[in-house]
Amino acid sequence: MAEELALDLEELKKLQNIAKRPRVLSFIDSEIRNLEKLSKQAAPAPVSQTPNPAPVKVPYTPGTSYVTLASFSWDQDNEKVKIYISLEGVEQEKMETDIKQMSFDVKFHDVKGKNYRLTIPKLNKEIVPEKCKVLVKPTRVVITLIKASKGNWLDLHFKEDKLKPNLDKDRDPMAGIMDLMKNMYEEGDEEMKRTIAKAWTDARSGKTADPLSGYR
Structure with a gap:
């Protein structure tokens, strides 16, 4: 035609x-x-050029080695926690995140030839994973964790209260006191240790009741 x-x-x-x-x-x-x-x-339509293929995400096997990011800063308000990592050259598509209610694991692949990782296996308190996000900037990465309940965190990491008495009803009533004394000895200064050791020695010599029987 x-x-x-x-x-x-x-x-x-x-x-x-x-x-x-x-x-x-x-x-x-x-x-x-x-x-x-x-x-x-x-007239026949001009032949369109074949578009460049989309970049393929490089798979990373479980055996991939990582440099642990031990240095970072963080702050918080009543609703969220922000973690700041100084790391230049991170690419969003080469980042892998695993955020759960009580932990997070963020991996940065192929950053100037190295792989980096920041993980906290047990957070201080619960977060809302689906609301958390990781923002990549030219010279740093910002991880925003949304708190499940409002309030202040004393630390990022979960810490058991070693001085809190065990309330298990089936335990010996003296067991909580013994645990408390043991923790005081292990974490106390030299003077505290000498005081507790003297009390134990006096108890063993019959000068007083033995509050630390079974200790050691």
Whole structure:
């Protein structure tokens, strides 16, 4: 069809050159314009270039080695905790995150030839994983953890209260006191240790009741 239109157009242009009457010229001009329009519509569409394939995410096996990010800073408000990591060259598509209610694990792959990792296996308190996010900036990464309940965290890491008495009803009532004394001895300064050791010695020698029997 395109060839036929081209031949008709060529013939009309020849007639245009020899026509004299204004009415005939106007008719020929009109037909030439119509044929030129039809020729453009009938022309084959230009072949589009094949788009560049999307970058393939490089798989990282469980055996991938990582440099642990031990240095970072953090702050908080009543609703969230923000962790700041100074790390330049991180790419969003090469980052792997695993955020759960009481932990998070963020891996940064191929950062200037190295793999980095920041993980906290047990957080101070629960968070809302689906609301947390990791923002990559040119020279640092910001991890935002949304608290499940409002309030202040004393630390990022979960810490058991060693001085809290065990309330298990089946335990010996003296067991909680013994645990408390043991923790005081293990975590106390030299003077505290000498005081507790003296009390134990006095108890063993019969000077007083033995509150630390079974200790050691």
